[in-house]
Amino acid sequence: MNGTVELIFDGKPLVLPTVVGTEGEVGIDIATLRAKTGCITLDPGYGNTGACESAITFIDGEKGILQYRGYDIAELAQKSTFVETAYLLIYGELPTSAQLAEFSGLLTDNEMLHEGMRHHFEGFPPTAHPMAILSSMINAASSYHPGLINAREERFPYHAARLISQVRTIAAFSYRKAHGLPSIYPKTTLKYTANFLHMMFSYPGEDCELKPEIVRALDLIFLLHADHEQNCSTSTVRMVASSRANLFASASAGVCALWGPLHGGANQAVLEMLEEIHKEGDDGTKFLTAVKDKTGNRRLMGFGHRVYKNFDPRAVIIKEQCDKVLAQLHVSDPLLDIAKKLEEIALHDEYFVSRKLYPNVDFYSGIIMRAIGIPMDMFTVLFAIGRMPGWIANFKEVMDDPDSRISRPRQIYTGATLRNYKPLAERA
Ligand SMILES: CC(C)(COP(=O)(O)OP(=O)(O)OC[C@H]1O[C@@H](n2cnc3c(N)ncnc32)[C@H](O)[C@@H]1OP(=O)(O)O)[C@@H](O)C(=O)NCCC(=O)NCCS
Incomplete structure (x- = not known):
């Protein structure tokens, strides 16, 4: 049921409408916020912003649920x-x-x-x-x-x-x-x-x-x-x-x-990462230490997801398929051994566990595609x-959608305030 929520803004009550989705997700409709308060919301990367109402796909990242039009x-x-x-x-x-x-x-x-x-x-x-x-x-x-x-x-x-x-x-x-x-x-x-x-x-x-x-x-x-x-x-x-x-x-x-x-480029990045680890004669252990040190600004590609903080349900399905394809094709590939090792270590490592970083769909899809000969x-x-x-x-x-409007986010300006133009000759 749609309703309202009362927030306190600048010491005064502020009532905003809420929109409730069919799976119970609640969104606070802030379309009138600027008119009512002079403020806008700021959410770089949109981690907490609903950009639209949609009836196509439902994800519950905490529970690892993905449904297309209501079908699991x-x-x-x-x-x-x-x-x-x-x-x-x-x-x-x-x-x-x-x-x-x-x-x-x-x-x-x-x-x-x-x-x-x-x-x-x-x-x-x-x-x-x-x-x-x-x-x-x-x-x-x-x-x-x-x-x-x-x-x-x-x-x-x-x-x-x-x-x-x-x-x-x-x-x-x-x-x-x-x-x-x-x-x-x-x-x-x-x-x-x-x-x-x-x-x-x-x-x-x-x-x-x-x-x-x-x-x-x-x-x-x-x-x-x-x-x-x-x-x-x-x-x-x-x-x-x-x-x-x-x-x-x-x-x-x-x-x-x-x-x-x-x-989407992550599936390619996973394979590039595996190749690099292999070239260096590492079994994945040294690489993971570097990822955790954050010294080289490295990430374990194919791990982590903005929404799934428990597991990626697609990864579970594709991992099973990956094992089947590799067995059917009798593929023996050193990169796959490295991938398995990385997965095994990361799933039990405090760094990845505490940040809720699990293998995503790209970790396994790249491996299947390599096995079937896709470059x-x-x-x-x-x-x-x-x-x-x-x-x-x-x-x-x-x-x-008859109410659809052109997407046009706002911003918080952080640049220079008004200043006078300096002729070229006067600039240092
Ligand atoms: C998918 C991804 C972009 C999500 O990013 P996000 O939700 O913005 O997560 P953040 O960048 O805020 O990361 C949160 C923390 O986890 C760490 N982290 C996230 N993904 C990581 C990864 N793959 N390897 C190592 N550390 C990772 C970040 O360094 C950060 O650590 P901190 O808390 O010490 O600063 C990110 O997990 C990632 O880059 N993964 C690898 C690329 C990938 O596989 N993408 C395909 C997604 S389907």
């Missing part, structure tokens, strides 16, 4: 697929068989890039990071659909499907380009994740083997990444959408936000493919 992530991971989960996130309900068939059909119909777009790939240098290519190409795709404006359009389902389908094609093409390999076109007979692996690893005239356990593991990685509430990239998508930018532009901004090592610089790209339905669902929610 563990149940979805066990029973659903990435494509079905994408539909659930965007449209709010699990699809009927007819709806799923229609959605899958739209994904297949839209999997090819406009042939003109293929020329854009030629302009990137071989050293281009695939995330740079991905964000540019998603934005470029909007120029092929100039009518695309907002989610209230009748053709929204078509554009949403196109984006989910083409992000996978763009990702695979950028990998092929970076490695000087011929582009492989999608196959209409293959399902979403199998088709991605086909475009990544087949050769003209020689299709790669699609092992069901590998397809399932990757599909699970996509599903587990499909949404995660108001994280950095999703907030970015919502912010860009709030200015009424189109779906492709908003998603492209999301890719840029995801790229950083403290966010390191593609890890974050795969995260972006997985996150696309969540970004689209959030874009749609912003656009569907």
Whole structure:
């Protein structure tokens, strides 16, 4: 039930409305605070700020709960697929068989890039990071659909499907380009994740083997990444959408936000860290001592989370999958031994335990991706493919909200106060 809260401000009572979510979370609505008191709230990093009301994903970081549209992530991971989960996130309900068939059909119909777009790939240098290519190409795709404006359009389902389908094609093409390999076109007979692996690893005239356990593991990685509430990239998508930018532009901004090592780039950073430890002949012990000393400003990548302070429920699921994939593929990898050692020490070490730092999803997803042959610089790209339905669902929610306003935070100014301009000759 929504209500009010009475606070004491400057010795006087201040009544503000409260908003209560369906899972009991209470937010104090401070929209009138400035008008009533002349003050604003200050919360760098937004650790304590609700930027919106949303009906898509629920997280309880203390209890390690993650639900998409009310469905527990563990149940979805066990029973659903990435494509079905994408539909659930965007449209709010699990699809009927007819709806799923229609959605899958739209994904297949839209999997090819406009042939003109293929020329854009030629302009990137071989050293281009695939995330740079991905964000540019998603934005470029909007120029092929100039009518695309907002989610209230009748053709929204078509554009949403196109984006989910083409992000996978763009990702695979950028990998092929970076490695000087011929582009492989999608196959209409293959399902979403199998088709991605086909475009990544087949050769003209020689299709790669699609092992069901590998397809399932990757599909699970996509599903587990499909949404995660108001994280950095999703907030970015919502912010860009709030200015009424189109779906492709908003998603492209999301890719840029995801790229950083403290966010989606963490899965790549985990592997880089493991490689570095291995190169130095360390088993992880020396590295952890340096992390705890804080001398080299090092972090144990793949550990810690802004919201999960108990455990990351996705990490539990993916760890199990990771063990399965490694056993099925008979992988023996010194980096995996280091990862296991780091995990074992950190889970019992006072530094990590007292700060509630547990392995997050990136700690294990990087290991699985390495085992199935995905190159390191593609890890974050795969995260972006997985996150696309969540970004689209959030874009749609912003656009569907008749009360949505442009996002425009305030600040506390701490710079110089008014001063006179000094001519160049008088400056020291
Ligand atoms: C995810 C992350 C950015 C969350 O950051 P945050 O909520 O802002 O946490 P803080 O930066 O305030 O850290 C709190 C404390 O834990 C420490 N800490 C946090 N993550 C750490 C890590 N991975 N390794 C070592 N120390 C860590 C900080 O140094 C700080 O210590 P202090 O209290 O002595 O100053 C952070 O945990 C991190 O950088 N993790 C590694 C990157 C990663 O895996 N990201 C993927 C997230 S899905």
